[in-house]
Amino acid sequence: MTRPRVLAIAEAANPEWVSVPLVGWSLATALREVAEVHIVTQIRNRDAFLRAGLTEGVDFTSIDSEALARPLWALGERLRMGQGKGWTTLQLINALSYPWFEHLVWRQFGEAIRAGRYDIVHRITPLSPTISSSLSAKCARAGVPFVLGPLNGGVPWPAGFDAERRREREYLSYLRSAYKALPGRTATLRHSAAILAGSRHTMGELPGFARAKTVYLPENAIDPARFSRIATPAPDGPLRAAFVGRLVPYKGPDMLIEAAAPLLRAGRLHLDLVGDGPMMPALRAQADALGVAAHITFHGWLEHAHVQDVLATCHLFAFPSIREFGGGVVLEAMALAVPPLIVDYAGPGELVTASRGVKVPLGSRAEIIAGFAAALQNLSQDRAALAAMGQAGRAWVLEQATWAAKAGQVRAVYDALLAKAPLPKVFAA
Structure with a gap:
């Protein structure tokens, strides 16, 4: 032709x-x-x-x-x-x-x-x-x-x-x-x-x-050459979740820290925050005030090519943004077989289904925090489900979203x- x-x-x-x-x-x-x-x-x-x-x-x-x-x-x-x-x-x-x-x-x-x-x-x-x-x-x-x-x-x-x-x-x-x-x-x-x-x-x-x-x-x-790895998180120990994005209010990193605080304090979860922005000092202060700073790694800004190095160590991509047009970072996580936990709104809500991730209903700030807290609690007890969602998401991305x-x-x-x-x-x- x-x-x-x-x-x-x-x-x-x-x-x-x-x-x-x-x-x-x-x-x-x-x-x-x-x-x-x-x-x-x-x-x-x-x-x-x-x-x-x-x-x-x-x-x-x-x-x-x-x-x-x-x-x-x-x-x-x-x-x-x-x-x-x-x-x-x-x-x-x-x-x-x-x-x-x-x-x-x-x-x-x-x-x-x-x-x-x-x-x-x-x-x-x-x-x-x-x-x-x-x-x-x-x-x-x-x-x-x-x-x-x-x-x-x-x-x-x-x-x-x-x-x-x-x-x-x-x-x-x-x-x-x-x-x-x-x-x-x-x-x-x-x-x-x-x-x-x-x-x-x-x-x-x-x-x-x-x-x-x-x-x-x-x-x-996604470009498979840029996101070529498959996540291999530790099979035991605390659940590892990542956030990737600018540290600004609508991305919700503060909501994530608050939702994750009970699991972080109990040593059942570790958060990797990748990104920088005006909220960085406030987020560090929030982590200190909640007593969870030892269980959060603030990576700061990373080269795009190195983001997958962090994601590949994680069981979950946790992203409570309330206003994303496209949600490219969600696809990048799925390409690495890291299932997303997102707010069911706009771009991410259109990319994630029940078979390849978890969606929390859009609501008030308090409702989103409660929804993420409950989801993190459930997912921390079912790593087999996380792995299955990760594989389903990766297969879908490679078929439909390269x-x-x-x-x-x-x-x-x-x-x-x-x-x-x-x-x-x-x-x-």
Whole structure:
């Protein structure tokens, strides 16, 4: 079968970073195994692409939009006052700067698109559904299918967590739904030939005409080369559980310590906390006050490649975050056969089933702590169940949630568009 020629727009794509840039890089490069792909990215990613062995002008093109992007980014950093907070503010800044990037993309590739030198144009990043695309209408006029996504984001803050919301400086999130009225959003969705929704929440926010051409495809996957080990926790001794993430309020590391305190004091549990952030001093003080500091290892920030070294020693991944869009770290734990214990909400709640992990219902802070405490108590007494969930999770990830599998799922969307056939339901839970 002829491989489709794809122009992959990935403004944020970088193999040396995490979060959205790593998703952009991973999906764009995985697609090169199933299609003839030329990647278009922002110039800040150029050196990382070259270090990864790609050839500029052949495998990728870097677009220099820094004249506008750099000062707007600096403004965004000032508005969010650093520390990785104010995500909604950053998305507003991206919405202001990104159209110039697409303008430059069309300036460089518009003639080739109109001439039919690409079968598909696929905008992979930005992932945010709040950022429209002028390319969708231009590609539609040129008769070239435009694929949008995976789109994800905007998960509402749960009731009862307004304090955490304010501590994250998410003031603009109170107005977030206003993005649906922004100029260009409806046109972007209408002119897209297919939309990939990275979460069921994002799919639910789309208007009916857009949902009809939307495929549910969670944004995250894992690279088996990066997460190649299988967990081999000690068969006896205390249960070992890990938390991986920024130490910020909505991730809930303080809730985990409180929930785990009885088992920690009894010597039946050891916690490995991987990550750093503004809560670190408070978490250390909390551990001291509860008398559990001797049973918690604060690893601090670790290189992404070394996270699996900690996870591979654990029986359980304990992650009480109450607002995760994708939940990539949950997949990474499952890839190592470490079953997750999570809050049943948003990204993690969509990735975990009863056969491959444990979900605590979303509720108040006190209810989540109580739910985690009960789950930890039960799991500490049933390591056979933990091992079975770990193996089931690993098998599912390797079948459905590697980047190679994801590329095959996206290729099925391309093939349906080019054959003018119904879009497939490519992701199996």
